[in-house]
Amino acid sequence: MQVRFHKMHGLGNDFVVIDARVTAPVEMTAARARALADRKTGVGCDQLILLEPSAVADARMRIFNADGSEVEACGNATRCVVSLLGGSARIETVAGLLEGRSAGDQVSVELGEPRFDWDAIPLAYAMDTRAMPVAWEDLEAPMAANVGNPHVVFFVPETDAVALDRLGPQIETDPLFPARINVNVATVDDRANIRLRVWERGVGLTDACGTGACATAVSAIRAGLVDSPVRVTLPGGPLTIDWAPGRPIIMTGPATHVFTAETDLSAFGADARG
Numbered sequence: 001m002q003v004r005f006h007k008m009h010g011l012g013n014d015f016v017v018i019d020a021r022v023t024a025p026v027e028m029t030a031a032r033a034r035a036l037a038d039r040k041t042g043v044g045c046d047q048l049i050l051l052e053p054s055a056v057a058d059a060r061m062r063i064f065n066a067d068g069s070e071v072e073a074c075g076n077a078t079r080c081v082v083s084l085l086g087g088s089a090r091i092e093t094v095a096g097l098l099e100g101r102s103a104g105d106q107v108s109v110e111l112g113e114p115r116f117d118w119d120a121i122p123l124a125y126a127m128d129t130r131a132m133p134v135a136w137e138d139l140e141a142p143m144a145a146n147v148g149n150p151h152v153v154f155f156v157p158e159t160d161a162v163a164l165d166r167l168g169p170q171i172e173t174d175p176l177f178p179a180r181i182n183v184n185v186a187t188v189d190d191r192a193n194i195r196l197r198v199w200e201r202g203v204g205l206t207d208a209c210g211t212g213a214c215a216t217a218v219s220a221i222r223a224g225l226v227d228s229p230v231r232v233t234l235p236g237g238p239l240t241i242d243w244a245p246g247r248p249i250i251m252t253g254p255a256t257h258v259f260t261a262e263t264d265l266s267a268f269g270a271d272a273r274g
């Protein structure tokens with residue numbers, strides 16, 4: 001089956017976006033998503049995004065990590081899809097209905113209200129998500145937030161000094177996190193600026209993670225460390241996050257279209273399932 005796809009990125013967090021809103025349905029399996037995302041043998045991306053028709057929005061967005069797992073939310077891809085759909089769009093996701101709008105080269109999306117209860121993260125057992133009584137070597141007492149997907153956030157003196165490539169996979173797969181977890185390591189520079197690195201669930205180290213920036217910002221606001229709006233600078237560049245308790249999170253940043261091409265989907269994990 002021949003399909004058109006768009007290669008896009010948000011601050012270097014890159015996507016293959018297949019728009020199946022008006023074409024024949026695209027059957028996406030974990031194996032097919034993994035094969036497409038493979039940077040050596042496939043097209044290559046952090047997330048595979050499948051747009052399908054929606055009865056309640058402009059599109060239904062399905063999100064597959066590079067390891068093939070289907071997940072609930074992706075902040076950077078949401079901005080890319082808003083831009084692809086013309087700069088103003090309502091998008092249906094597993095995490096809820098998201099709205100976005102472009103202004104110049106910036107796209108703002110409303111990502112819903114964060115959840116902080118331990119079972120909403122989810123964690124394996126009850127604990128205070130403001131200062132969790134756990135540690136992995138020097139990384140200790142993280143906060144946790146679910147911003148559509150699950151995140152743990154460590155505030156550290158210097159994010160660049162953390163061996164996230166080694167500790168990220170350990171924390172991601174710790175039994176404390178029954179749905180696995182995205183791992184954020186952040187340094188608060190001042191009340192308006194945070195620097196952040198992210199080990200993404202199902203991917204690894206990425207240049208940027210929109211939901212990671214949101215989870216980190218709301219955690220820092222909740223802890224009284226910064227004021228809203230706050231700039232969160234990732235290796236790929238900055239995002240602005242605006243949030244107050246009881247309000248949805250608003251994330252603003254760029255969305256870049258790289259190219260459009262066609263590929264034969266049957267070459268990628270045609271009959272593979274799971």
Ligand SMILES: N[C@@H](CCC[C@H](N)C(=O)O)C(=O)O
Nearest residue numbers: 074075076149201209210211
């Ligand atoms: N890159 C994303 C997050 C993608 C999903 C994440 N890896 C998960 O498993 O929840 C973003 O920009 O938010």
